[in-house]
Each structure stands twice: as C-alpha cells, then as structure tokens.
Amino acid sequence: MNHDFNQDFFSLFGLQRRFAIDAAGLDAAWRAAAAQVHPDRYAASSDAEKRSALMLATRVNEAYQTLKSPLNRARYLLQLSGVDTQEENNTRMPGDFLMAQMEWRESIDDARADVDALESLSRRLRAEVKGLQAELEAALDARADLDAAAVLVRKLRFMEKLDQEIGDAIGTLLD
Numbered sequence: 001m002n003h004d005f006n007q008d009f010f011s012l013f014g015l016q017r018r019f020a021i022d023a024a025g026l027d028a029a030w031r032a033a034a035a036q037v038h039p040d041r042y043a044a045s046s047d048a049e050k051r052s053a054l055m056l057a058t059r060v061n062e063a064y065q066t067l068k069s070p071l072n073r074a075r076y077l078l079q080l081s082g083v084d085t086q087e088e089n090n091t092r093m094p095g096d097f098l099m100a101q102m103e104w105r106e107s108i109d110d111a112r113a114d115v116d117a118l119e120s121l122s123r124r125l126r127a128e129v130k131g132l133q134a135e136l137e138a139a140l141d142a143r144a145d146l147d148a149a150a151v152l153v154r155k156l157r158f159m160e161k162l163d164q165e166i167g168d169a170i171g172t173l174l175d
Helices: 025-036 049-070 070-082 097-111 115-141 146-174
Strands: none
Touching: 025 049, 049 070, 070 115, 070 146, 097 115, 097 146, 115 146
C-alpha cells in the first residue's frame, strides 16, 4: 500500500484516470487496500502508526465512495483537471433540458399515489441517467471536453434529485 496522501484516488487503487472504470476491479482494489490499512492490523503499533493507519483507512474509503459513484467520479475527474462544475451557483441549462425537468416533476406529482406508476417513472429516469453517463464518458474519456462534462454533471445532479423525489414518494406510499 502506497502511503502517499498526495496521490489521487485513481492512483491509490492502481486505476487509470478515466470515467469508465471496471467496477469489479475497483471493488477488489478497495478490499485489498482496506484490508492493508485496517486499524486492527495496527493494534500493537505506536499511537502515531495507529493514527496514520486510521487516516489511510479513511482516505481509502473516501476514494472508494468517490470513484464508485459515476456522478462523484465525474466531479472528481473535473476537479483534478481544475474545472469547477459550479453546481451550487450555475443553474443555467439548455431550454429543452429545463422543459424535460418540468415534465418529470409533473409526472412525479401525477403519480404520487401510485407505486406502479412511480416505479415505472424510476425505470425511465434510470435509463435516461445511463444515457447521460454514456455522454459523460464520451466527453471525459474520448474528447476531453471538460466544459460539456461539467454541464452533464449538472444535468446528472438534477436527475439524481428527481430520483430521490421518486424514491421518497414510493417510500411514503409503502410506510
């Protein structure tokens, strides 16, 4: 295990710095790294070594959570390239995307009392998210179009919020 806190999350797991990653490879690399820095392995060590192991374990877990999520992985890649996705303050979106968002919200409102309708919306939404993730992969890995990737990250964040709304609505009905 490399104890270099300055290395990026991809290097930590021996992965190429790209959006498309092998999920099984990431899981295996995380398990190996987590086992290596698990605090139990340092029970007999000095306090400084215990602290260092705990910091490494925290970093390994943070890296894994970041790379496991496509949205977080894209954000991280953009951050490594010095690009701010401006999710908090840049809500400008193409008009057709904003119209689609309004239609999604109306569909969710219309389906609030119907679990089957909500689950159908959830499946449609996930299919759309997969399409956006494919666009994101092309923008980041094939074209290195960081501006397009930042817009796609903002779009995916909108979609994530819609997915959460649908999940909350289903949860309310099932309670």
